[in-house]
Amino acid sequence: MPNLRKLLYPFSVLYKGLTDLRNIGYDYGYFEVARYDFPVIAVGNLNTGGTGKSPMIEYLVGLLIEEHKVATLSRGYKRESKGFQLIGSDDNAAKSGDEPLQFKNKYPELLVAVDADRRNGIAKLRNEQAEVILLDDAFQHRKVEAGYYILLTSYGDLYSQDLVLPAGNLRESRKGAERADVIVVTKCPPEITSVEMEKIREKLKANDKQKVFFSKIEYSNKIYGKYDIKNLNDMKQENYAIVTGIANPAPFIDHLKKAGLELPHLKFPDHHIFTENELSQLDKYEGILTTEKDFMRLKDSRLKGKLYYLPIKTEIIDNAEQFDSAIKDYVNKNEV
Template identity: 55%
Template sequence: MSNLRKLLFPFSLIYHGITEVRNRFYDLDILRSKSFEVPVIAVGNLNMGGTGKSPMIEYLIGELSKKYKVATLSRGYRRDSKGFQLVEETDPVERSGDEPLQFKSKFTDTIVAVDVNRKEGIAKLMKFSPDVILLDDAFQHRKVKAGFYILLTAYNDLYVDDLILPAGNLRESHTGASRAKLIVVTKCPQDLSKEEMRIIRKKLQPEVHQEVFFTFIKYSEKIISENEEIKVERITSDFVLVTGIANPDPLIGFLNSHDIRLKHFKFSDHHKFSEKEIEELSKENRILTTEKDYMRLRNRISSEKLYYLPIEVGFLNNKSREFDKKILDYINKNEV
C-alpha cells in the first residue's frame, strides 16, 4: 500500500461502516431485496475489477446454453445509452458497452441486455421467458436477491489481502464473501500445487456452505482478425500490443512465454479511445489486442490490421464437471 493510500485509511473506516450498515439492513429485510421465479446467478467480486468476470460469464453461457435459454444482464459500463437496452451484434460499442457486445458477438442466440437498474432489467428480461439469467458484476447489487452467487478473486490479489476503498480496492469488507455459494480463485498458474491451493483455502476461510475452485486463463493458439487467423508463434515484431483492461500482465506473460515481446500501448480499463489516439494507432502496421478492446476498436481501425487473442476459463485439477454440477443442481431445483 502506498503512503498516500495509508493516509486515506480513516476514510476506509467510514466507507466500511456505511457498507456494513447497508448490508445489515438488507440481511434484516429493513431494505428489501427482490427475488424472481427464474433462476438468477450473480457473478462478481469484492475487489475493483480485474478478476476475470467476463470469461466466467462466457464459460457459463457456453455450458448452460446447451440446455437452457440463457439471458445475461450487465450495467454496460461506460456506454452512452441510458436505461434498458437489448444488445445486438451490430450495435456500436457506445450503445451497449464492450463486454455485453462481446457476449452477443460470441453467443448470438443468447439474450444480452444492459441496465444499471438490475431489478428493472430482470423484470424486462422476463418478457423473453429465459430459463436462467446471469448477472454480470452484480455481487453488491442487493436490490436483487440472486439465487446463486459466484465470487471471483484473483490469485495475485486475494480479497483477504486487501483493504476497503479508498485505502485499498475492496468494495465491501471480507464478510461480504459469506453470500457466495462458490468462490473461484482466478488467473492461477497452471502448475499451482495442491499444497498452495490448501494454503489459499485456509487464507480464504470458506464457510461450511462454500466450495473453492481454482481457474486459469486459457489462451487461444491463434489470433483472429475479420479476415484471417494466425498462429500465436507467427506473431512478428510488426505487431504492437494495445490493451485497455485492468491488468494486462497475464497477457504479457503469455506472449513472453512464446518469446514474443511487443511495443505496448497501455490504457485504463474500458478506455474510450479518442480520435487522436485512433489516428496514432492506425499508423501501426498491425495491432494485437484483447477481445474486449477489439469491440471498441473494430469499427475505428482497419480490419486488415486489427487482431485479438481469444481467452477462456480453464479449471485446475479437472474440476469443471464438479463446478458445472453445482450450477446445474441449483437451476434444476429452481426451474419454473
C-alpha cells in the same frame, strides 16, 4: 499496500462503516429486495479491478446454453445508450458496452441485455422468455437477490489480504464474502500445486457451506481479425504493437512474452474510449494485437483492417465436474 495509501486508512474505516450499514439494512429487511422463483446467478467480486468476470460469464453460458434459454444482464459500463437495451450481434459498443457485445458475438443465440436497473432488466428478459439469467458484476447489487452467487478473487490478490477503499481495493468488507455460494480463485498459474491451493483456502476462510475452486486463463494459439484468422506467431513483425484497455493487462502481456512476442505495449485505462487523436497515433503501426474486450470497441474504427485479438477462456483446474454439477443442479432445481 503502498505506503502512501496507508495514510488513507481512516477513510477506509469510514467507508467500511457505511457499506456495513448498507448491508445490514438489506440483511435485516430494512430495504426492499427483489427475489425470484427462477434461476438467477450473480457473478462478481469484492476487489475492484479485473478478476475474470467476463470469462466466467462465458464459461457459464457455455455450460448452460444447450439445455436452457440463457440471458446475460450487465450494466453496460461506459455505453452511450440509456435504459434497457437488448443487444444484437451487429450493434456497437456505444450501445452495449464492450463486454456485453463480446458475449453476443461469441454466442449469437444468447439473450444479451444491458440495464443499470437490474430489476427492470430481469423483468424485460423474462418477457423475452429467458429461463436462466446471469448477472454480470452484481455481487454488491443488493436490490436484487440472486439465487446463486459466484465470488471471484484473483490469485495473488486475494480479498482476504486486502483492505476497503481507499487504503485498499475492496468495494465492501471481507464479511461480504459470506453471501457467496462458491468462491473461485481466478488467473492461477498452470503449475499451481494442491498444497498451495490448500494454503489459499486457509487464507480465504470460507464457511462450511461454501466451496472454493481454482481456475486459470486458457489462451488460444490463433488470433482473430475482422476479416481473417492468423497464427499468434504471425504477429512477430517489426512495427507491430500491443494495445490494452483493461484493468489488469499483466497476465495477457506475460503470456505473450512467454510465447516469444515482445512488442511495444500501449496501455490505456479499463474500458477506455479511444479518441480520434489516439486512433491516429495507433494507425502508424502495421499490425495491432489487443484483447477481445478491446477489440469490441475498436473493430469498427480506422484500425479494423490491422486489428487482431487473442481469445481467452476460463478453465476450472480442480474439481471441474463438481463445479459444473453445482451450477447445473441449482438451475435444474429452480427452473420454472
